[in-house]
Amino acid sequence: MASCSSSSKQKKDRLAWWREARFGMFIHWGLYALPAGIWKGREIEGLGEWIMRNGKIPIPEYEQLAKQFNPVKFNAEEWVGLAKRAGMKYIGITAKHHDGFAMFRSPCNPYNIVAATPFHRDPMKELAEACHKAGIRLCFYYSQAQDWHAPGGAGKIEECEGGSWSKPTVAPEAFGHYLEEIAKPQITELLTQYGPVGLIWFDTPVAITRDQSLALRDLVHRLQPDCLVNGRVGHDVGDYGSLGDNQIPVGRVAGDWETPATLNDTWGYRKNDHNWKPVKNLLYLLVDLASKGVNYLLNVGPTAEGVIPTPSVERLEAIGRWMAVNGEAIYGTQASPFPCEFEWGRVTQKDKTLFLLFTRWPGKTFQIYGLRSKVKRVVLLAARAATIPFRQTHDKNQDRHVLELDLPAAPSDEYVSVVKLELAGKVDVDESLLQQPDGLIVLPAYRAIIHSGAGAEPPVIGSGGMTERWTKPGASLDWTFKQWSPGRFRVELLTRTSDHEVEVKIGKQVLRAVLVKAADSNSPRSQYFKEVINLLGTVELTGSGSLNASLTALALNPQDSGGLKVSELRLVPEQK
Numbered sequence: 214m215a216s217c218s219s220s221s222k223q224k225k226d227r228l229a230w231w232r233e234a235r236f237g238m239f240i241h242w243g244l245y246a247l248p249a250g251i252w253k254g255r256e257i258e259g260l261g262e263w264i265m266r267n268g269k270i271p272i273p274e275y276e277q278l279a280k281q282f283n284p285v286k287f288n289a290e291e292w293v294g295l296a297k298r299a300g301m302k303y304i305g306i307t308a309k310h311h312d313g314f315a316m317f318r319s320p321c322n323p324y325n326i327v328a329a330t331p332f333h334r335d336p337m338k339e340l341a342e343a344c345h346k347a348g349i350r351l352c353f354y355y356s357q358a359q360d361w362h363a364p365g366g367a368g369k370i371e372e373c374e375g376g377s378w379s380k381p382t383v384a385p386e387a388f389g390h391y392l393e394e395i396a397k398p399q400i401t402e403l404l405t406q407y408g409p410v411g412l413i414w415f416d417t418p419v420a421i422t423r424d425q426s427l428a429l430r431d432l433v434h435r436l437q438p439d440c441l442v443n444g445r446v447g448h449d450v451g452d453y454g455s456l457g458d459n460q461i462p463v464g465r466v467a468g469d470w471e472t473p474a475t476l477n478d479t480w481g482y483r484k485n486d487h488n489w490k491p492v493k494n495l496l497y498l499l500v501d502l503a504s505k506g507v508n509y510l511l512n513v514g515p516t517a518e519g520v521i522p523t524p525s526v527e528r529l530e531a532i533g534r535w536m537a538v539n540g541e542a543i544y545g546t547q548a549s550p551f552p553c554e555f556e557w558g559r560v561t562q563k564d565k566t567l568f569l570l571f572t573r574w575p576g577k578t579f580q581i582y583g584l585r586s587k588v589k590r591v592v593l594l595a596a597r598a599a600t601i602p603f604r605q606t607h608d609k610n611q612d613r614h615v616l617e618l619d620l621p622a623a624p625s626d627e628y629v630s631v632v633k634l635e636l637a638g639k640v641d642v643d644e645s646l647l648q649q650p651d652g653l654i655v656l657p658a659y660r661a662i663i664h665s666g667a668g669a670e671p672p673v674i675g676s677g678g679m680t681e682r683w684t685k686p687g688a689s690l691d692w693t694f695k696q697w698s699p700g701r702f703r704v705e706l707l708t709r710t711s712d713h714e715v716e717v718k719i720g721k722q723v724l725r726a727v728l729v730k731a732a733d734s735n736s737p738r739s740q741y742f743k744e745v746i747n748l749l750g751t752v753e754l755t756g757s758g759s760l761n762a763s764l765t766a767l768a769l770n771p772q773d774s775g776g777l778k779v780s781e782l783r784l785v786p787e788q789k
C-alpha cells in the first residue's frame with residue numbers, strides 16, 4: 214500500500230509541469246525529410262516518415278540517405294524560439310522514429326546522425342541547451358517497438374502479413390534481444406546525455422508484452438524519476454494517456470490525456486503536402502482540447518536542411534499572438550465543469566475563475582445557465598480594464614441559475630474571444646443536462662446511464678467519449694435532463710456510422726428509424742474523423758421540468774464491425 218500511494222504521488226508530481234503546460238511542440242525530423250514523400254521520382258502515398266515502409270525501400274538503399282543528410286541550416290535556438298513565441302511549453306522531438314535512425318549521438322549503435330552523416334553534430338545536445346536557456350522542457354520521441362532497420366525490431370515489410378504493422382511476425386526472442394541491445398541502451402543514452410528530460414514519448418507498441426512495457430517505464434523512472442512516460446509505451450502503464458492522432462474527445466475525459474496533432478496531413482516533411490489547416494481551426498482545436506482537460510501536442514516537420522516550413526512558422530506565430538493575450542485561459546486550467554459542449558464555444562476553469570472561450574460571438578446579450586457560484590467581476594481578456602455588466606438570477610420554481618452578460622457588439626478577437634468570470638468562491642455548477650438558452654438540448658453519450666438490456670453486452674464509453682463495442686441489439690443509453698421552453702424539436706443522433714436501427718424515447722414519444730446520414734456534423738471533431746448527423750424525426754415537448762430520454766439499438770448493421778458509435782443525441786428546436 215505504502216509504495217503504491219507514494220508512486221501515485223510521484224506520478225502526480227511528475228505531471229505537475231505537464232498539466233500546467235497544456236500546449237507543446239512535436240517535431241518529426243529524420244532521414245525521411247530528404248525524400249520528402251518522393252522516391253525515385255514517384256510520389257509515395259502516406260505519412261512522410263513512413264516512406265521507407267510505404268515505398269518498400271530496402272534497408273541498404275534507405276541507409277544511403279544518411280550520407281546526404283546535412284542540415285546545415287539547423288539552428289536549435291530558432292526552433293526553440295519559435296516554440297516559445299507560439300506559447301508552447303515543451304518540445305517533443307523524434308530521437309528515433311520507426312526507420313531506426315538515431316538523430317542523436319548514440320555510442321551503442323553507429324546508425325546515428327553523428328557517426329553516419331556529414332553533419333556530425335548532435336542536434337539533441339544543441340536543442341537541450343537552447344531549451345534549458347528558454348525554460349522549455351525537452352522531450353524525446355522514441356519508437357520502442359517498430360524499428361525497420363535493427364535486427365529484431367518490429368514492423369519490417371518482410372515480417373508483416375499483408376503489409377500491416379500491427380501484425381508483425383518478428384520472433385519474440387529476436388524482439389527481446391532488440392530491446393536489450395538497442396532500445397534500452399538508447400533510452401539510457403537519451404536520459405544520461407542531455408540533462409533533465411521532460412518525457413519519453415513512446416509510440417506504436419505493436420506486440421510488446423506488458424512486462425516489456427513495464428521494464429521500459431521503470432528504466433525511464435530509474436534514470437530520471439521526474440521524467441514522464443506517455444501511454445503509448447503500451448498496456449496503459451504510462452503516466453498519462455495518448456489519444457489517437459488528431460483525436461478530439463466528445464467531452465471531459467477522466468485522467469490525463471494528450472492529443473498529438475498535425476498542421477497539414479503528415480508528421481515528417483512532405484514536399485507536396487500543402488494542406489495546411491487554417492489558424493482558426495488550430496486555435497479551435499487548442500481551445501476544444503483544453504476545455505476537456507487534454508494537452509495539445511502540435512507537430513512541425515522540418516526539411517532536410519533543418520528548416521521549419523514557412524506555413525508552419527506563420528501558423529504557430531498566429532497562435533502565439535493569441536496566446537500572449539489569452540494564454541491565461543489555457544495554461545494550468547482544467548476541463549469545463551459543464552456537462553456538454555456549447556454552440557458558442559468552450560469553457561475552462563482555474564481556481565476561482567471560469568473562462569468562456571467564444572468561437573461564435575453571441576452579440577450583445579449572452580446567457581449561460583447552471584452557474585451557481587456568485588460572480589464578482591467579468592472582463593474580456595483582450596481589454597482587462599473594462600468590466601462587463603452582468604446579472605445573476607435564480608428561478609426557484611425551475612431551480613434555474615442564469616448569468617446574463619452585456620457584451621460588446623463585436624468580438625475582441627478574430628478567432629476566439631475570451632471572457633473571464635471572477636467568482637466569489639469555488640466553481641459550483643449544476644451538472645444536470647439543461648436545455649440551453651437558445652432551446653437546444655444536448656445529451657452526450659458519456660453522460661448517459663448504460664443499460665445492458667436482455668442479455669446483450671453493453672457498450673462502453675471509449676477514451677474519446679463515444680460508445681464503443683456496441684455490436685449487439687438490446688442495450689440502451691438513458692438520460693435525464695431539464696427542459697423549460699416547450700416546442701417542436703428535431704431529434705438528431707450524431708454518430709460515426711449509419712445503417713443501424715434504433716429507437717429513441719423522449720418522455721412518452723417513441724421514434725424508430727434506420728440511421729441515414731442527413732448531413733456532415735460541423736463539430737470540430739469532424740475535421741479529422743467524419744461524424745454524421747442522422748435525423749430521426751421530431752418530437753413535441755409541452756411541459757417543463759425533468760424528462761427522460763433513451764436510445765436503444767434495435768438492429769445493428771453486421772457489416773460495421775466497430776458497431777454503433779454515438780457521440781450525442783440532440784434535440785434541436787424547430788424554427789417557428
Ligand code: JFZ
Pocket residue numbers: 260262263416417456457458473480
Ligand atoms: C504513429 C506513427 O506511426 C506516426 O508515424 C507518427 O509518429 C504518429 C505521431 O504516431 O502513428 C499512430 C499511432 C497511433 C495512432 C494513430 C497513428 N492511434 O492510436 O490512433
